[in-house]
Amino acid sequence: MRHLLMTSAVALALSGCATSHMPASTDSYALTTVTSPVQLTEYAHRDDSARARDEYRHPQQTLSFFELSPEQTVVEIWPGGGWYTDILAPYLRDQGQLIAAHWHPESPVGFFKRLRGQFEDDFLTQPELYGNIQLTVLEPPKHLTLAADNSADRVLTFRNVHNWMRNGQEQAVFNAAFAALKPGGLFGVVEHRAPNSFSREQMVDSGYVSEDYVIELATAAGFELVGRSEVNANALDNKDHPKGVWTLPPSLRLGDKDKAKYLAIGESDRMTLKFRKPECDSRTDGCQW
Template sequence: MTMNIKKSLLVLAGTLALAGGAQAADLNSAIKGDHRSKDFAARDQYRNPAETLEFLGIEPDMTVVEITPGGGWYTEILGPYLGEKGKLYAAHFPEDSESSYYQRSLKNFKDKLAANKKAYQNVEVTEFSPQTGREIAPAGSADAVVTFRNVHNWMYRGYEDKAFASFFAALKPGGVLGVVEHRAKVGTSKEDMVESGYVTQDYVIEVAKKAGFVLEEASEVNANPKDTAKHPKGVWTLPPVLRLGDEGKEKYLAIGESDRMTLRFRKPKS
């Protein structure tokens, strides 16, 4: 091999390394950015955003739908990460909801976006309302749909099947569905899942498959072996909610946030 060829290969390798490093740095910058709430950033140790988004295959040029972003924990990361190249649909509570909590949460979220237009320049708020069939994003437009700790809420309202069907409709063929959810022990009844906020991994897979998805891979990146999933006030006993207040607080802080499944599904290409 001549010196010129060797030099060309070294330059190419260096270029590829820089490209990969730049992408990783973009995600890291979004996670470490000054725009993030300190309270939110403190939960990174439990929610592992870099490892989670990498496992789900989220790239900065993708069109992504985030389901019920709440206060915007993941939006603070996804918005800047997708930046100018990508697009984030934030499928929040319905505008016409009669729930004062929903209305307040939606207003606070919109205020958050308006307060930092640079960070959230390519974020569009849509509605997640499975019972009405409204689109979370234009049909077949999304590269990925992601949802974090929400399935138990849909089960409580009885529309988890409709929710997953709406994800399937929004995704392009070959698109990814990423699900992070509090994990119940195998064999937990559906009634106990709804009561506790913990859902069995098998049940989430069953609902996703019913909607047409194929399970591609499961990750333990958000596992917490300290969590027994058996608490007086269900998952809300643990941080960040700490529903029991000071009662047993140190014990529950030592456990940390819940044990969670992290699942990557795929919409078949045909």
């Protein structure tokens, strides 16, 4: 098991995350003020390699922006190896429910199958730490049900939109997120951020997606944009790298070539967007759920 045994409860020191990669100005963004910050405690089980990425992923601030609370039902789409699961599952363990919309256990894609198996080994064998994580299957276009319709308080995805674009399934996944959410529920999206001038082909090739395109997908699914945050911005990332976003850490696709340069940049510049599924008013003809 890659997780260390949990020792004494300690506070996760995220409130002091580095801000050196934040842009000098955010005047063009409608930043949302967090009024009920998420308090992440008892995370002694997280290993050093996981904690090292807090500087770029800002989990406490990000989850606060998405207005998480411990009694909610939360869907995490394509958790991969479980970096965010390692935080979400203990947070929701006692009062809430985490649903991991993962790949199929018998996926024809070998990488998907292996990572799904590793996820089960890591997170389903320690219920005292992670609780009762429910698993659903997302492999579009065949499997597109994240959770029961109108059942989730939050649906979250971290750096996945570019993956769905490779097979032309991005709109289908956004539609599935809309279906899973309760009316009034929130869809939180963190994604590598491209300039809005990037073509779809450039986005697929580079792994960077424009904010305009993500908002277009969400709007087409029925969502309304209710907030943007620059908490995961990185002004040092110019989005022009030989191997796209994978040139930067943690992938470092070029190996030792210019490694110091890319380590100095850090992880990618990211958008952090919050969408709401509109409330259903049964008195109107427009209520379809």
